[in-house]
Amino acid sequence: MSGRRFFVGGNFKMNGNKSSLDDIITNLNTVNSPETDVVVAPSPLYLDYVTNKITSQVKVAAQNCYKAAKGAYTGEVSPAMLSDVGVNWVILGHSERRHVFNESNELIGQKVKHALESGLSVIPCIGEKLDEREAGVTEQVVFEQMTFIKDNVEDWSKVVIAYEPVWAIGTGKTATPGQAQEVHEKLRKWLADNVSDDVSKSTRIIYGGSVNAGNCKELAKGKDIDGFLVGGASLKPEFLDIIKANA
Numbered sequence: 001m002s003g004r005r006f007f008v009g010g011n012f013k014m015n016g017n018k019s020s021l022d023d024i025i026t027n028l029n030t031v032n033s034p035e036t037d038v039v040v041a042p043s044p045l046y047l048d049y050v051t052n053k054i055t056s057q058v059k060v061a062a063q064n065c066y067k068a069a070k071g072a073y074t075g076e077v078s079p080a081m082l083s084d085v086g087v088n089w090v091i092l093g094h095s096e097r098r099h100v101f102n103e104s105n106e107l108i109g110q111k112v113k114h115a116l117e118s119g120l121s122v123i124p125c126i127g128e129k130l131d132e133r134e135a136g137v138t139e140q141v142v143f144e145q146m147t148f149i150k151d152n153v154e155d156w157s158k159v160v161i162a163y164e165p166v167w168a169i170g171t172g173k174t175a176t177p178g179q180a181q182e183v184h185e186k187l188r189k190w191l192a193d194n195v196s197d198d199v200s201k202s203t204r205i206i207y208g209g210s211v212n213a214g215n216c217k218e219l220a221k222g223k224d225i226d227g228f229l230v231g232g233a234s235l236k237p238e239f240l241d242i243i244k245a246n247a
């Protein structure tokens, strides 16, 4: 056993309203998986709503935040504001932030730094696009993304890395357990070589990209796969099965 607690995140993306969130919360409030960390990330508008209704066994994350505590940044949310409403986790550098909203490695690094300094735990996301995988540069891409993250982290106990190959997100095309494990193993070695053995052994690396109730058990067998970041299936009752994938 690795000693790394299984971790399952649900990224609701820009989905849900009060009524559908109520259904999801009712379902999640039946969760009984004390050995697993469960975190859900609703739209920022509903963070307070979900935080107030969900069982304390499930933590709440933001899907993004800015790199400053306050100021003239129209439309942005700060880590200080998240803490103020009881949200202690944030996803940063998600593929949609990188590729739809053009967030750079530099900006993501700055956000990671500020969020950690503000006391949040972070889930930085990395992953290659299809053309990059086909060109054989997956490692190069994810290692470069990791470098910008690493340079901004002091306390790795507050970091869960999410490997999400862009070509597997929302496409129904999951990485095979072998493909996912291969990259996770390389990322763990990268952590050993570039940070420390301790950090490599203790940091959770979770997989995201079309995870569902049908494929989660096989994926969870990968020795370097410490859980999942789930999109579409986290909005459905099957999310509970994914939470129990390693049981």
Ligand SMILES: O=C(CO)COP(=O)(O)O
Residues within 6 Å of the ligand: 011, 094, 164, 168, 169, 170, 171, 172, 208, 209, 210, 211, 229, 230, 231, 232, 233
């Ligand atoms: O982007 C994801 C989670 O952050 C994955 O999304 P899907 O599970 O919908 O492919």
